[in-house]
Amino acid sequence: MLDGPPPSAMGLRFDDDSITKQKVRPGTVRRIVPYAMRYRGLLVVLLLTTVVNAVVTAAGPVVLKMIIDDGILPRRLGVVVGLCLTIAALALVDAVAMYVQTWCSGRIGEGVVYDLRTKVFAHVQQQPLAFFTRAQTGALVSRLNADVVGARQAVTTLLSDSVTTLLTLVLLLGAMLYLSWQITVAALLMIPFFLLPVRLIARRLQRLTRETMQLDAEMSSMMNERFNVSGAMLAKLYGHAQDETAAFATRAGRVRDIAVGGVVYGRLLFIIVTVLTSLTTALVYGLGGALTIEGTLPIGTLVAMVTLLLRLYGPVNQLSTMQVTAMTAVVSFDRVFEVLDLKPLISERPGARDLPAHTPGDAAPEIEFDEVSFRYPSADEVSLASLESVSFRRPERGENPLTLKGLTFRAPAGKLTALVGPSGAGKTTITHLVPRLYDPVSGSIRVGGHDVRDLTLQSLRDTVGVVTQDAHLFHDTLRANLAYARPGATDQELVDACVAARVWDTISALPEGLDTVVGDRGYRLSGGEKQRISLARLLLKAPPVVVLDEATAHLDSESEAAVQRALKTALAGRTSLVIAHRLSTIREADQILVIEAGQVRESGTHEELLAADGLYATLYQTQFAEQAAGEDPQTGKEAAAVPTVSEAH
Structure with a gap:
């Protein structure tokens, strides 16, 4: 019988992929919202600046169209100067709006990081002693650092970038429809081709992200154990420094290989979007050029439509990659919520009372x-498999x-x-x-x-x-x-x-x-x-x-x-x-x-x-x-000359 918790590593098997294949749990996105809603005032300001930014983005090409059709072609210098000053003013307004938007987004994101870190730290402190005998220190630290920072990306992506992208997309399409419905319909027909590759790539990147986080946590745990005095001394005394380096290199190599896969998939998405962008641009130039030659589309409108289309690609690209970004970022929130969902085994009952304070002279309690x-x-009662090790599988036991x-x-x-x-x-x-x-x-x-x-x-x-x-x-x-x-x-x-x-x-x-x-x-x-x-x-x-x-x-x-x-x-x-x-x-x-x-x-x-x-x-x-x-026969105490433990500084 053990005078303490049973060791967690006994009987474990290697190559458990149940952790890295784990999917984001239902309701994770819904649980993110309350953390952001604590910053309602900043969210309102963020939304207003987003509207300003979207309006300026859509208005610029329309003003450019007016400069060409209403100023340059009729040779009206005053109109050209006035509209150019309007573009400059819009640029200044947009700059201020983007600065305020960035500040608000940063405050909200870092605020959520602070809230999550303090909440996870306090929650972990409430866990029973058995939790700490099982969980890897590095894995816990990773949840408070890398995963919480990843959660910030989920907030900014889902709440800030999504609003900006969708609003800009709507305004740009509205301006395009106003100028030429034919070209707009042709551009819209290409949008589904931007979105189709996303679902295939997003799921793969989500799994790669979770596996990277888990392996990073394991590397952090290994460094924590080997870089403290006890671990370093053990490695030196048993002559395993090279073995430890080789083991670390193996883990770092797995992280490298997964990171390469993530880069490849991310780049593949960019390549697909770039090709589709070029094809859509060629389509608009061809259709718009034909309409201009026929005289049904003014040259200024064609220039404005091309400019709007180029600006449309930004939101479309963001929309196509947003699902990938959001799904990988939500993994961080999901891993943080895993810890927060652990129920402490030791908790105070409702109405718990204080033990009477002891003052000098009072009888001590028995x-x-x-x-x-x-x-x-x-x-299963006190820990998470992902906090113990991705390299082992928990045994089935009663x-x-x-x-x-x-x-x-x-x-x-x-x-x-x-x-x-x-x-x-x-x-x-x-x-x-x-x-x-x-x-x-x-x-x-x-x-x-x-x-x-x-x-x-x-x-x-x-x-x-x-x-x-x-x-x-x-x-x-x-x-x-x-x-x-x-x-x-x-x-x-x-x-x-x-x-x-x-x-x-x-x-x-x-x-x-x-x-x-x-x-x-x-x-x-x-x-x-x-x-x-x-x-x-x-x-x-x-x-x-x-x-x-x-x-x-x-x-x-x-x-x-x-x-x-x-x-x-x-x-x-x-x-x-x-x-x-x-x-x-x-x-x-x-x-x-x-x-x-x-x-x-x-x-x-x-x-x-x-x-x-x-x-x-x-x-x-x-x-x-x-x-x-070894006792002193006169005192009945252990003699000082007979130490039982030798100490060394």
């Missing part, structure tokens, strides 16, 4: 597990086995309860359930007599403080990492917490002190230093309930003894639940719970459990006998 059974959620089975115990208020047991017994799972990182399948967990599912998450997390086995530090200063527990803490409070955690001497010896940047995941510090800083962060928070998940596992005996003294003072009067792998920690416990196969097999004090000669006594002989042999 922890109760009442017939708690728990299994880790399956992949529910995960129960990790906890009818677990019942009470951690008394203000007392230290130690959890011991073999690996995979469920100890870490218990510590995850107290701060409600997961919910049990059945049974209830109470803190201070309140079911944790009836409490607000913020008040529960304020009450329960946790130090995990892996002491995580952000790539920031020591000050920022410590103040994460209490943002308004003063420098003196930070120093006091560090002194209590026996780490201030180390920090004060650094050239920049609290302003020292700890590096990626705190790798500029040793394991013991990171653990003591995480303990200082806990002491700064000062919660009434404390959960320590092997919090002293990375400390040598001397550091561990110092931290134990600090914890003994800091945890006085607080309810503590500790996964203990050190004999000194276990002996300090008011209660020891022996966990095996997700159940409490034994409970009592150290002496009581040894006297019972059961599972604890066996664990003592196999796990703690060596520690006991």
Whole structure:
């Protein structure tokens, strides 16, 4: 049994194309509209400037016709000058309109990007811990970057360009019909030939776009994993730098090949449109020239019609390519909505109440597990296949086995309860359930007599403080990492917490002190230093309930003894639940719970459990006998000269 979520990669097969062949889900376009409608005022201005731009585009050739037919041919200089000034004025108006149109479009597009990014970030933060154990970091980052930016293109294409194109097309066709219905009908007969190739090319480009996004996300994930300190060290220590380069080259080659296909299909569409444009131009010149020779079409009208036709090609080309652009851009929205549609497994009930705030002098709340059974959620419940890997196929599997089975115990208020047991017994799972990182399948967990599912998450997390086995530090200063527990803490409070955690001497010896940047995941510090800083962060928070998940596992005996003294003072009067792998920690416990196969097999004090000669006594002989042999006979504590973990900076 695993003491944590089952690994997601076991039993997976290669070459799963179900992700890249996935179609845009129905209703995606409809869901885009509300994001744009938040900017109604800008949309109105955008629409007005679009009308101005379309009118100017259609009016220019008509004025040109008047210059030739009403000014140049009759030799009326005043009319020519006046109409030329009109064209200049229209050009200025059009320039202002295009500037305002671009500004509004940019504000709307970037506003939608901001709204989506913040919403996706907040939504991802609400996902359960199992989500992050499965999802690739790079894939998540890709959704917030590349996909959200692609969503902006969908907004500008569907709302801005589509309105501009259609309105311009209508006005241009109206002007052409006014000047010559014969030529207009001939031009209209050619338009379907512009639109027919689009459907074939658009579908192919849509799939290529989705596959490119997925592969880009995988490349980003690979870079994130290989470029951090742990990944880089692993590659160097095992001598796999060249293998990693080859694997990256393979993935980059797939992206290259798909990109080439996208360029080819995009260029093919352009070639088809160019050929059809030339054929239509030849048709208009031939028909218009014949009508002019016959005297039924003035020369100015022919020039205006050719100009209108050339301007008509712009909207027609945009209309023919818009479906391709829109369909590929909507893929981005669809991928973003995939994440937003994930339902968080942990959420507050309607009417959830705050856990009563703890003040100094108040009794700490006790922890109760009442017939708690728990299994880790399956992949389909917490994640997306596209966030895990495009190279693997999820196996068909049933529910995960129960990790906890009818677990019942009470951690008394203000007392230290130690959890011991073999690996995979469920100890870490218990510590995850107290701060409600997961919910049990059945049974209830109470803190201070309140079911944790009836409490607000913020008040529960304020009450329960946790130090995990892996002491995580952000790539920031020591000050920022410590103040994460209490943002308004003063420098003196930070120093006091560090002194209590026996780490201030180390920090004060650094050239920049609290302003020292700890590096990626705190790798500029040793394991013991990171653990003591995480303990200082806990002491700064000062919660009434404390959960320590092997919090002293990375400390040598001397550091561990110092931290134990600090914890003994800091945890006085607080309810503590500790996964203990050190004999000194276990002996300090008011209660020891022996966990095996997700159940409490034994409970009592150290002496009581040894006297019972059961599972604890066996664990003592196999796990703690060596520690006991290294104790100082006078103090009963582990001797500093017998380190259990060697640390290296």
